[in-house]
Amino acid sequence: MKPSYLQKILPSRSQAFIVSIALSVHGLILMLPLSEDPKPQSPSSETVRISRLPTTTSIPPSPKSVKPSPVPAKTPSVQPSLIPDVTPRSTAPTPKPQLPDASPKPVAQTTSFDDFPQYPTAQLGSCNLFQGTQDTASQQTQDGQPAVAQYFEQALLEKGYTAQAISSDPKAKVYQVVKGGTRKFLNLILCADQGTAIVLSNQPIDLSKLQSATTASQSEALFDNVLSQLKQSGEPVILVSPETYFEQPGAFYAKSAKDPNSYDSDRPLPGFDGNFVYRKETPEQLVSTFFQTRLTSFQLTKMTNYGNGQVYQVKQGEFVRYLNFVPAKGSPGTLVLVWNRIPS
Structure with a gap:
């Protein structure tokens, strides 16, 4: 057998050294496992906890961690768990992976007052x-x-x-x-x-404020009852436009968006709800024969004039309203309006 080219140019010791290295490399290659398809890895307890939605059902804590750790807000991606989630779900049979909760709370805590004690005879x-x-x-x-x-x-x-x-x-x-x-x-x-x-x-x-608020509510009910009597005995009103009844409609209503030369009955000024009652009596007659006889527990004080009509303050405790008696346009009657603040 003829010597190889390496045997001719290398000394015997070098040849032996090279052979030993080659044998070692071949041995390592033979010891390596054959390539297989990658097997799924069991997700960590943290991954299972991240995919679990908040629920009132008690779930045993992970043996590796008692308290959940906050997860950074920037998370590139979250892989779905390959272990079935044991949490009952009411959505689709194949739930999508959930993003981690940035502020997870321990399951044992609750912020509900649903179990607040109830007094036995209450x-x-x-x-x-x-x-x-x-x-x-x-x-x-x-x-x-x-x-x-x-x-x-x-x-x-x-x-x-x-x-x-x-x-x-x-x-x-x-x-x-x-x-x-x-x-x-x-x-x-x-x-x-x-x-x-x-x-x-x-x-x-605050009991003192509660008592005053209760009194104001009762006062409002009494005042509304008097206004209801006024409306029942008043004349029928068909409000096509404020100009029909008011000499100064701009004192009570805003201008119309469609026609800048008219006023919109659906846009009353702040403090006025847009409603009024038409009566044939004069303001003096209404004050003396109607309001003073019905608002006996209220203070009725004449204040000023507004919109070409008189203004009276109606007060009981902290309850305050303002009656505005305005002469009706083109007739001897009076328009009665209510303000929740003094008109100006």
Whole structure:
């Protein structure tokens, strides 16, 4: 057998060294595994937590991490988990991968007041402190305030709420109640006759302002009843344009967008709702024979003139309205308007 070219030009030691290196390289190549299709990797616990939507269902925490870590807002892409999500879903059978929540919250926490304690003998109502939906949203009981306060102090503690008394007014004891980052105020207000009104609100209730607001509401109801009687006995009005009844229509209505030379009855000036009543009496007759006999508990004071007519202030406590008696155009009658602020 003829020697190879390398055997001719290289010494025997160098040849042996090269052969040993070649054998080593071939051995390493043989030890490498044959290429296979890549197998799916099990997602980490963090990936499963990222794809889980907020839910009220209790989910065991990951063994690797008790609290979820915030994820940076800039995320190139999120690969869908290859392990089925155990969270019940009410959407399509094949949910899309969800972006990570930038501020995940522990499942154990809750910001809801749905489990707020209910006093055993409480009924709907607020001892007439409120009206409408505010009244039905409150509760009242015949029990005294000390007993009600003692119950809530214990019941709130048992349900995981933090309660702190912040008011020293014996007529209205107020607690600041906190749970899961949400803060509300529990107001225990003495009823006029007996018992306690239970009111949960977003801020402490000022009893003095509440009483004045209730009085204003009753005053408004009385005043509206008088206006209703005035309308029922008034003359029918067909308002084609304000120029039909008013000598100075610009004092009550804005100009029409379609015709700059006329005024729009649908655009009353601020403080005036656009409605009025036409009566055949003079302003003096209306004040003396109608309003003074019906608004006996109100203060009726003549103020100034506006729109070619007299203005009277009607006041009871904090409730204030302004009656404007304007002579009707082309007739001996009077137009009666109501302002919620003094016209000027």
